Amino acid sequence: MFYSPGCAACEDRQAELRAAARDTVSGVEWCDVNVLENMDAAVALGVITLPSIVIDGEVAFTSLPTKAQLCKELIERRGSRK
Amino acid sequence: MITIGKLAGLTSVSNDTLRYYEQEGLISPAGKSPAGYRLYDRDSARRIHFIKHAQQCGFTLAEIRDLLELRSRDKACCGDVRARAIEKKLQIESKIRAMKAMSKALDQLIAECAKEEQPVQECTIIAALERANGSKKVQ
Numbered sequence: 116m117f118y119s120p121g122c123a124a125c126e127d128r129q130a131e132l133r134a135a136a137r138d139t140v141s142g143v144e145w146c147d148v149n150v151l152e153n154m155d156a157a158v159a160l161g162v163i164t165l166p167s168i169v170i171d172g173e174v175a176f177t178s179l180p181t182k183a184q185l186c187k188e189l190i191e192r193r194g195s196r197k
Numbered sequence: 198m199i200t201i202g203k204l205a206g207l208t209s210v211s212n213d214t215l216r217y218y219e220q221e222g223l224i225s226p227a228g229k230s231p232a233g234y235r236l237y238d239r240d241s242a243r244r245i246h247f248i249k250h251a252q253q254c255g256f257t258l259a260e261i262r263d264l265l266e267l268r269s270r271d272k273a274c275c276g277d278v279r280a281r282a283i284e285k286k287l288q289i290e291s292k293i294r295a296m297k298a299m300s301k302a303l304d305q306l307i308a309e310c311a312k313e314e315q316p317v318q319e320c321t322i323i324a325a326l327e328r329a330n331g332s333k334k335v336q
Contacts, residue, residue: 119280158291
């Protein structure tokens with residue numbers, strides 16, 4: 116998840132979404148990425164709004180999803196990888 | 198209180214642009230003269246300078262309107278403005294990246310076209326651009 120430091124909405128929801136992702140897909144690797152320290156990576160991945168969630172190298176959400184939206188996306192991607 | 202013409206002179210912005218800003222909700226007259234002409238206060242000049250600086254930083258008028266609203270909102274904090282500045286930087290960096298890629302592609306085409314005296318029908322740059330267009334997926 117790419118975020119800008121000081122974003123209250125991001126901080127509030129980060130832990131909740133991280134936990135939801137881990138509960139949904141075992142072994143999922145979740146990274147909280149400060150965009151100011153990783154501007155090149157963000158640009159390379161096509162992140163232009165914050166917060167954004169990138170899954171498997173693709174921008175999946177350009178704003179904070181609900182837990183249900185995130186879980187659905189993770190399940191669909193896991194399914195398509197099998 | 199000043200007229201639109203004086204405001205235009207003060208800010209080096211044309212009358213038409215000021216009317217457009219007004220239409221877009223970026224500025225508004227503080228009152229009207231007895232003859233019905235719009236009158237502006239000093240805050241309008243400050244807002245126009247703000248708009249011009251923000252445009253130079255790449256903000257669109259819609260984004261500037263948002264920033265101006267933030268400026269006047271009691272509960273807004275510096276972090277709100279900073280977040281928008283970070284997003285704008287991301288967009289600019291993304292454009293720079295795309296422009297660099299385009300520049301690189303042009304370098305390649307220029308290098309491949311070594312025969313300047315060749316007729317334009319045999320121009321490798323035009324041929325390459327036509328190929329690129331032809332290979333585009335039709336959806």
